[in-house]
Amino acid sequence: MKTIIEPFKIKSVEPIRMTDRPERERLLAEAHHNPFFLAADDVLIDLLTDSGTGAMSSEQWAGIMRGDESYAGSRSWVRFETAVKQIMGFEHVIPTHQGRAAERILFSTLCKTGDIVPNNTHFDTTRANIEFQGATALDLVIPEGKLPEVVHPFKGNMDVQALAAVITQYGPEKIPLIMLTVTNNSGGGQPVSMENIKEVARIAHKHGLPFYLDACRFAENAYFIKLREQGYGDKSAGEIAGEMFSYADGCTMSAKKDGLANIGGFLCTNDGQLAQQEKDLLILTEGFPTYGGLAGRDLDAIAVGLEEVLHEDYLEYRLASTRYLGEHIAEAGVPIVQPPGGHAIYIDAKAMLPHIPPIEFPGQALVCELYLEAGIRAVEIGSVMFGRVDPDTEEETPADMELVRLALPRRVYTQSHVDYAVEAIINVFERRNEIKGLRMTYQAEYLRHFTAKFEVVV
Numbered sequence: 347m348k349t350i351i352e353p354f355k356i357k358s359v360e361p362i363r364m365t366d367r368p369e370r371e372r373l374l375a376e377a378h379h380n381p382f383f384l385a386a387d388d389v390l391i392d393l394l395t396d397s398g399t400g401a402m403s404s405e406q407w408a409g410i411m412r413g414d415e416s417y418a419g420s421r422s423w424v425r426f427e428t429a430v431k432q433i434m435g436f437e438h439v440i441p442t443h444q445g446r447a448a449e450r451i452l453f454s455t456l457c458k459t460g461d462i463v464p465n466n467t468h469f470d471t472t473r474a475n476i477e478f479q480g481a482t483a484l485d486l487v488i489p490e491g492k493l494p495e496v497v498h499p500f501k502g503n504m505d506v507q508a509l510a511a512v513i514t515q516y517g518p519e520k521i522p523l524i525m526l527t528v529t530n531n532s533g534g535g536q537p538v539s540m541e542n543i544k545e546v547a548r549i550a551h552k553h554g555l556p557f558y559l560d561a562c563r564f565a566e567n568a569y570f571i572k573l574r575e576q577g578y579g580d581k582s583a584g585e586i587a588g589e590m591f592s593y594a595d596g597c598t599m600s601a602k603k604d605g606l607a608n609i610g611g612f613l614c615t616n617d618g619q620l621a622q623q624e625k626d627l628l629i630l631t632e633g634f635p636t637y638g639g640l641a642g643r644d645l646d647a648i649a650v651g652l653e654e655v656l657h658e659d660y661l662e663y664r665l666a667s668t669r670y671l672g673e674h675i676a677e678a679g680v681p682i683v684q685p686p687g688g689h690a691i692y693i694d695a696k697a698m699l700p701h702i703p704p705i706e707f708p709g710q711a712l713v714c715e716l717y718l719e720a721g722i723r724a725v726e727i728g729s730v731m732f733g734r735v736d737p738d739t740e741e742e743t744p745a746d747m748e749l750v751r752l753a754l755p756r757r758v759y760t761q762s763h764v765d766y767a768v769e770a771i772i773n774v775f776e777r778r779n780e781i782k783g784l785r786m787t788y789q790a791e792y793l794r795h796f797t798a799k800f801e802v803v804v
């Protein structure tokens with residue numbers, strides 16, 4: 347059979363509240379043209395993020411009921427630790443309430459002022475937690491990784507020559523660890539090849555440096571390796587994931603992604619002394635090392651999720667549904683970051699709306715149009731998020747790219763939902779010349795995209 351189906355049946359449903367265009371025009375105006383201010387009930391298809399928005403399986407809900415809420419040494423903790431060790435193979439597992447808590451503990455233990463942490467592309471919370479320690483987060487993705495239209499099978503790879511040059515330039519004593527983010531979220535959800543993981547690990551170990559994976563989408567990355575890298579076609583996703591982790595000394599993880607859970611995260615290491623220091627810090631802010639800020643039932647949901655996420659019919663469906671969205675809009679001429687990534691499609695709003703200058707936020711304008719057209723909520727990843735304002739002259743420096751991200755929650759929407767999104771995006775694309783830019787009327791000092799307010803430029 348050529349047709350790929352959703353490999354699940356639906357047991358429990360959540361109704362979508364239908365809206366019409368006049369209602370959405372009123373709601374968007376009330377939300378100051380920033381969909382972060384919209385109530386979720388006013389959204390038909392919510393593609394804001396794939397983080398913590400997935401649907402749990404009946405086995406995960408059964409796990410929720412099995413949850414043991416004992417403060418110390420609960421059965422849920424044993425099941426969680428066993429699942430993590432089985433899949434990832436690290437000696438020490440430290441649970442946290444989400445990925446950024448694992449990052450904060452890791453970097454506050456390993457980094458000091460003036461240090462440098464290389465990665466393919468740091469995710470924003472990773473970067474922020476490194477900078478909070480006074481260290482520098484350095485992005486060393488291959489040049490192809492920065493060009494939206496260029497097709498490359500492993501666009502998340504690190505530039506290993508640039509990495510070697512950075513180690514020579516600063517000296518290994520300035521580099522507390524080297525990281526790779528799989529898949530490369532900020533770089534378009536693009537995978538990293540096994541060859542690249544192996545080579546980055548080799549360089550790190552040659553200089554005596556620990557090598558960590560930011561493992562949020564490890565299963566999606568493993569399946570890309572199976573599909574695209576020579577020698578892996580006959581291996582299972584679980585075997586491939588095991589090999590990826592075998593090169594690493596530790597990892598950080600958000601269970602809200604490939605943990606198939608709505609909350610949670612963890613930190614792993616093979617270094618016993620480091621694990622002890624990390625657990626001491628954990629007790630200070632997250633909780634006792636056998637729950638780390640999570641309920642016992644969350645630990646059980648994650649233990650089941652980590653096992654389910656490696657089912658290959660799930661991974662085939664997951665990558666196929668993202669690719670389906672990307673290929674159908676690209677066929678109609680919509681410019682997207684190529685090739686489609688694992689968890690999201692990114693529309694190149696700068697290429698689609700050349701008549702709107704970056705200072706009028708073409709990405710945000712497109713996000714607003716998608717909501718008006720069909721009640722779809724996407725997110726701008728461009729000058730609203732990453733643009734900089736000079737505090738003296740108030741002049742805007744735009745971001746490098748003006749992207750709109752359509753992130754697909756796991757196991758939540760069916761193909762007809764995706765077809766609906768495709769139709770909406772193509773409708774908006776066909777009348778793109780009528781779309782107007784925006785003017786920012788309010789912005790906060792930090793992370794302004796969450797609370798910025800806009801009006802339409804007329």
Ligand SMILES: *Cc1c(COP(=O)(O)O)cnc(C)c1O
Nearest residue numbers: 444445446469471531562600602
């Ligand atoms: C989501 C994410 C994180 C942070 O995890 P949270 O659970 O949101 O704190 C870190 N790195 C990557 C690549 C992510 O996608």
